[in-house]
Amino acid sequence: MLNIxxxxxxxxxxxxxxxxxxxxxxxxxxxxxxxxxxxxxKWKGFxxxxxxxxxxxxxQVFVNSEGFGEWDGxxxxxxxxxxxxxxxxxxxxxxxxAKLFRQDAICLISGSTQLIG
Numbered sequence: 427m428l429n430i431x432x433x434x435x436x437x438x439x440x441x442x443x444x445x446x447x448x449x450x451x452x453x454x455x456x457x458x459x460x461x462x463x464x465x466x467x468k469w470k471g472f473x474x475x476x477x478x479x480x481x482x483x484x485x486q487v488f489v490n491s492e493g494f495g496e497w498d499g500x501x502x503x504x505x506x507x508x509x510x511x512x513x514x515x516x517x518x519x520x521x522x523x524a525k526l527f528r529q530d531a532i533c534l535i536s537g538s539t540q541l542i543g
Contacts, residue, residue: 446512447512448486448510448511448512448539449510449511449512449536449537449538450508450509450510450536450537450538450539451485451507451508451509451510451511451515451534451535451536452506452507452508452533452534452535453476453480453506453507453509453520453532453533453534453535454495454504454505454506454507454532454533454535455472455473455476455504455505455527455529455532455533456495456497456502456503456504456529457469457472457502457503457504457505458497458500458502458503459527459528459529460528461500463502463503464527468527469503471527472523472527473505475523475526475527476505476507476523477490479516479519479520479523480507480509480511482516483509483511483513483515483516484511484512484513485509485510485511485513486509486510486511487507487508487509488508488509488510489506489507489508489509490505490506490507491505491506491507492504492505492506493505493506497530498530510539515534515536517534520532520534
């Protein structure tokens with residue numbers, strides 16, 4: 427149950443649901459559009475937008491790595507982030523990023539992290 431101070435804060439800022447413990451995510455973007463790589467400035471902009479998206483979710487980033495992958499049989503550069511957040515992920519914003527950078531899709535994998543040792 428919320429107290430009056432919490433109710434005023436919710437009315438002022440809106441209710442933001444959170445998980446009790448951090449959830450783990452892997453987010454992967456590819457560089458190609460119609461089989462051709464994005465120009466360097468657009469690729470940097472795409473990665474910067476994803477960085478901002480992750481920061482806006484108050485995340486702890488474990489991996490931010492550029493590599494190579496394959497989508498529909500076409501090899502391309504990609505970038506992978508692994509992060510944890512208590513915030514619910516704004517999938518509509520991911521869809522908007524995909525559309526903005528003319529991507530077929532952006533990969534988002536969610537789950538829980540286990541440290542084994």
